[in-house]
Amino acid sequence: MAPQELILSACSSDPSSSTSASRQQSTPSIHLHDLLTSTPVQSFKNSASSPHSLGYVQSQNGQGGGVFAVQEGKGMLNVWAWQKDQMHSKIHLPEKMACFSISPNGLWAAAGSPNGHIYLWELASGLLLASFTAHYRSITSLTFTPDSQILISTSLDSSAHIFVVSKLIDPEDPALAGKPYGSLTDHTLAVRSVGLGRLAGSMGGRIWTCSDDGTVKMWSLHPTFPLLATFILPPSSSPSCLSIDPSERFIYVSTTQGEVYHIPLFRRKGVIGSSVNEEKYEALGGGGDSSLPLKVEGSVISLKQSSITSMALSISSTHLLIGTKDGSIHLYSLPSHQHLRTLSSHNGPITHLTTLLRPTDLIIGTGSSLKSDQYPIMEIKPFERMKSTTVKTNHQFIMKLQSSQNLLSKLDDLRSAEKKIIAAxxxxxxxxxxxxxxxxxxxxxxxxxxxxxxxxxxxxxxxxxxxxxxxxxx
Known part of the structure; x- marks a missing residue:
């Protein structure tokens, strides 16, 4: 059976821009839809979150995963397990949070507050591993690199900071605890979002940031984190979201004015004396501060009737998903940019939009044949509100292990029918x-x-x- 790619979406509780009376009366929820058919798969009700305030954990290593969403305007984190549609747990946070993120390896949870404070927890134990002030204004997003080694924060103070997770958990010098490993300070207005390539991590790679100053900047993750290129959007454009091609061939930038721009990261290179069939390409940027900014002209998608609040690329970069302020999700085919269909399951601005492979332990309805002991529900402990002075002695967590009898039964199921008959x-x-x-x-x-x-x-x-x-x- 081919893997099924799902759309994970969430909205805020502001129904002011909703165009349908029935949608105004519906409860804000988190929805899962099939990417190819757009059919509803699952929904987690009673959840309203701000932008960059939702994370999820895939089921892995015999342990179940779930969805984590910070509630809008509340110091509360709601948790849903893939195995059930009812809320699994509620966790009280130290304060109201502006953004929230889960590391791809499912070990860490990070939250940023309106006053520029960052909290870092261990999911399995609930221990508060780090708590420090990183910015002097509200944090707009927190993003882990794909290898979960680096945490990147953006803020209204026009800066982005880079932190090494291991140094936050166990700093070599207590006096330097919470200090960024590097800072990106070339923007002049608030930084709204960060885009990462698949290769970005502790070994290097590239990242992109977009700001209210109308620019998108490309940076290297190699210390000293130099600026590689600057892309300037048309006047009066305010970038809101970034989507990076997994192969880093191009990026998409959306604006609050309802425009989507396509920025290629490679261009044809003219070589004198080369044959017509011989095409050569060169990467854009790389000149740093001394290079001229690259102008971006002509949007490929225009949704002037509503502001764009979220955007995502499918795993294979065959679909572009756009979430708007009126609660609609538009699907476009790539590279033709042809509009395919529109989803209207939400009643408020779309604040989270991503695609993921269907979790193996996702239960649909009550008739599922999946047994609960095959993928135990993730144990979630309350998050500490203050950092303990005895973190190592209090470090305890629970992990459910499958019984050997269950493993042997699974192994027996893998045996072919012919071998079973011979054995009998x-x-x-x-x-x-x-x-x-x-x-x-x-x-x-x-x-x-x-x-x-x-x-x-x-x-x-x-x-x-x-x-x-x-x-x-x-």
């Missing part, structure tokens, strides 16, 4: 062979005992003969 037919032969082996073992033991007695008699005879010869010689 040969069960009687095995019993006869076992009895013959036991009889042979008994016979050999008896022979061994007889040989031992004969050996003992021979040894005693030799000793007596030696003693007798010695006495006669004396």
């Amino acid at each position: 037919r040969s069960s009687g032969e095995d019993k006869d062979q076992l009895e013959s082996l036991l009889n042979e073992n008994k016979r050999l033991r008896t022979s061994l005992e007889k040989a031992g007695k004969i050996n003992e008699k021979m040894w005693n005879g030799i000793v007596e003969m030696r003693l007798a010869n010695g006495d006669s010689q004396s």
Whole structure:
């Protein structure tokens, strides 16, 4: 069975821009839709979150995952497990949070407050591993790199900071705890979003930031984190979201004016004397501060009737998903940019939009055949509100392990039917062979005992003969 790609979407509680009376009366929820057919798959009700305030954990290593959403205007984190549609847990946070993120490896949770404070927890134990002030204005987004080694924060103070997660958890110098490993400070207005390539991480890579100053900047993740290129959008454009092609061939930038711009990261390189069929390309940017900004002209998609609040690319970059302020999700085919369909399941501005492979433990309805012990529900402990001085001694967490009997039953299911039939037919032969082996073992033991007695008699005879010869010689 081919993997099923799902759309994960969430909205805020502001229905002011909703165009339908029925949608105004619906409850803000988190929805899962099939990417290809747009059919509803699952919904997690009673959740309203701000932009960049939702994260999810995929089921892995025999442990179940789920969805985590900070509630808009509340110091509350709601948790849903893939195995059930009812809310799994509610976690009280130290304060109202402006953004929230889960690391791709499912180990860490990070939250940013309106006053520029960052909190870092361990999901399994709920321990507050780091708590520090990173910005002097509200944090707009927190993003982990794909390898979960680096945390990137953006803020209304026009800066973006880069933190090494290991140094936040266990700083070498306590005096430098919470200090950024690097800072991106070339923007002049608030930084709204960060885009990451698949290769971005502790080993390097590239990242992109967009700001209210109408620019998108490309940076290197190699220290000292140099600026590689600057892209300038048309006047009066305010970038809101970034979507990066997994192969880093192009990026999409959306604006609050309802425009979507396509920025190629490679261009044809003219070589004198080369043949017509021989095409060569060169990467854009790389000149740093001294290079001229690159102008972006002509939007590829225009939704002037509503502001764009979220955007995402499918895993294979075949679809572009656009969430708007009126609660609609528009699907476009790539690279033609042809409009496919519109989803209207939300009643408020779309604040989260992403695609993911369907979790293996996702239960749809009550008729699912998946057993609860196959993927245990993730154990979630309350998050600490203050950092403990004895973190290492209090470090305890619960992990459910599958029983060996369950694992053996799964292994037995993998055996082919032919082998099972052969095993059933040969069960009687095995019993006869076992009895013959036991009889042979008994016979050999008896022979061994007889040989031992004969050996003992021979040894005693030799000793007596030696003693007798010695006495006669004396």
